[in-house]
Amino acid sequence: MTGQISLFDNEELEYRELVKTLNYHCDRYYNDDTPEISDYEYDQLNLKLKAIEKEHPEWVTDESPSRRVGWKAEKGILVKHNVPMLSLQDVFDKGEVDSFVDEVHAGYGDNIEFLVETKIDGLSMALRYENGDLKLAVTRGDGITEGEDVTMNAKVISDVVKKMPYPVEYIEIRGEVYMTREAFKAVNEEAEEEGKPVFANPRNCAAGTLRQQDTRITKHRGLSLFIFNIQDTRGITFKTHSEGYEYLRKNGVKTIELYYKCRTKEEVWDAIQAIGNARGDLAYDIDGAVVKINDLSVRQRMGNTIKFPRWAIAYKYPPEEKETRLLSVEVATGRTGRVTPVAVFETISLCGTNVSRATLHNQDFIDELGLGIGDTIIVYKSGEIIPKIKGVNKDKRPSGWVPYRMPDTCPSCGAKLVRNGEEADLKCVNLKCPGTVVNSIANFLSRDCMNCKGFGIEYIRKLVDAGFIKDIGDIYTLKDKREELIGTKILGLAKNTDKILGAIEESRQQAGADRVLAGLGIPGIGKAMSKELIRCFGSIDKIASLSVEELMTAGDTGRITAESVHGFFAEESNKELLSRLRGYGLRFEADTSNMAGNALEGLIFCITGTLECMDRNEASALIESYGGKVTSSVSKKTNYLLAGEGAGSKAAKAKELGVPVIGLSDLKSMLE
Secondary structure (H helix, E strand, C coil): CHHHHHHHHHHHHHHHHHHHHHHHHHHHHHHHCCCCCCHHHHHHHHHHHHHHHHHCHHHCCCCCHHHCCCCCCCCCCEEECCCCCCCCEEECCHHHHHHHHHHHHHHHCCCCCEEEEEEECCEEEEEEEECCEEEEEEECCCCCCEEEECHHHHCCCCCCCCECCCCCCEEEEEEEEECCHHHHHHHHHHHHHCCCCCCCCHHHHHHHHHCCCCHHHHHHHCCEEEEEEEEEEECCCCCEHHHHHHHHHHCCCCECCCEEEECCHHHHHHHHHHHHHCHHHCCCCEEEEEEEECEHHHHHHHCECCCCECCEEEECCCCEEEEEEEEEEEEEECCCCEEEEEEEEEEEEECCEEEEEEECCCHHHHHHHCCCCCCEEEEEECCCCCCEEEEECHHHCCCCCCCCCCCCECCCCCCECECCCCCCCEECCCCCCCCCHHHHHHHHHCCCCCCCCCCCHHHHHHHHHCCCCCCHHHHHHHHHHHHHHHHHCCCCCHHHHHHHHHHHHHHHHHCCHHHHHHHCCCCCCCHHHHHHHHHHHCEHHHHHHCCHHHHCCCCCCCHHHHHHHHHHHHCHHHHHHHHHHHHCCCCCECCCCCCCCCCCCCCEEEEECECCCCCHHHHHHHHHHCCCEEECCCCCCCCEEEECECCCHHHHHHHHHCCCEECHHHHHHHHC
């Protein structure tokens, strides 16, 4: 009996861990727009959850993703939904599609008409019109109660109709905001040029763009919109969904462009297959096909569950995969010094697009695959732009096969590559490496580092190409080349050249030692960690002299980070560069003039929500001026969560971990 009870407890514990895992990935998807797993991987976890809950309904809690429609909106102004923005029941095989059609026919007759249409991979948004004028745009949010007001951003999307030429008293329509592959590519190329993180896929980019506070960014990125449903009306009625589409198109509204009318389950399945085969011809990503009843009166009679409409389902396409032959592996050094291997293989067509390259990430990933040149590899795409390698068909392995090993020297400069501790990536730590120089300079001058305003990456690229600068130290020699710079017009005419040279001097005088340290581009040393190291050790020179064990005494510094720092300062080329920077007058010592006290010494804070009378940057500066430390996430090591209005998931996390949640008044009391 004891063994049986233990087994039961383990199964329930596994279920609760699965709930936490899915909630974590939901939060990344809906609130941060930075999912860590693919839609397919999430779907597989969700199917496992549903199977467990079906077998053990007594375990189901309100926290389960199966009880949620969307996710709580955290950003911006919240708006109440007039009509719930429900999700769709996902199905994954022909049997489930047939069952849906059979059930509808059994209850409402064999003559029921279905629409099968593309399921756009984007962000859901509802638009409300009064007498033809667009009054409000709102995201899905939690799907039931409220979403986020994104009206200003919606108005700069070219597909959004601001005024309908054939108005009615009121109409609310729902669609999917998405990004074409071409627009997505342009955004990522621009981000790479500016040394900023790139988006994982068009859906993430569209979601992040729709929530931008600056509408100029939203307009520049070129979002698109398809309308797929009429939510509510006053002053007009429709008998069918397709009749509503006709009215919308008459008003210039862009509705779903690819759909089929069907009556039998055979026709429905054929339409699903036709849409799947057409994926590669579309200019945008889809993650499935929607099967919905056309007759609106039947929809009303069928109604909804707490989460899904009963009159529609969403068929999710399985990942498409094909075999091809690995021809070679190309190795390149990126902006952070990370050396990335890329598989080059015989061209294949996946989801209608030709692909011949895929990242291999690092040597550990290559070893897990057991990969060698000439191998037959399995490549797949699961509704995403980027192809991935799933595995190797070892039955087709060529004679004389040898496992592939990455080089131990940098392909750009020949310097010895470094692998820090348990990290999988190989990195070049030579700051003069041609493969990293442009982006290392861009990082050095960025807002979080030297904050040199107006010195963009295009200027950097031109200066490097013309031989004016070869590393970050050369930035401070530009003032001696003013006349030559004006003559070449690389930085523009005299006025703009002087403006940029002035910005360089201003940043040199104002940037503290922590910003200089962050700007060096040491792997694992960003804005927060550089502050911590300078706070603990007082100067860059002191940090450079420490052993790995001594570096590990600073705050949350682990061995990997400590080895990264130690390895960087051990490089002779980096020592020479630091000597030059010191000679140019950059600050290497901690600035204690802005310290107001030590009331918060040793305390770790996280900040979330909208604070009264103070923004987060000001609050961070206040905490740090009293010796405290500010982190971006809540953990067991966090002493306090400083929360304002709309605290959201971080407040819930703090409650779960027992971290005290305080307001600005509490913080000021601590300082007093």
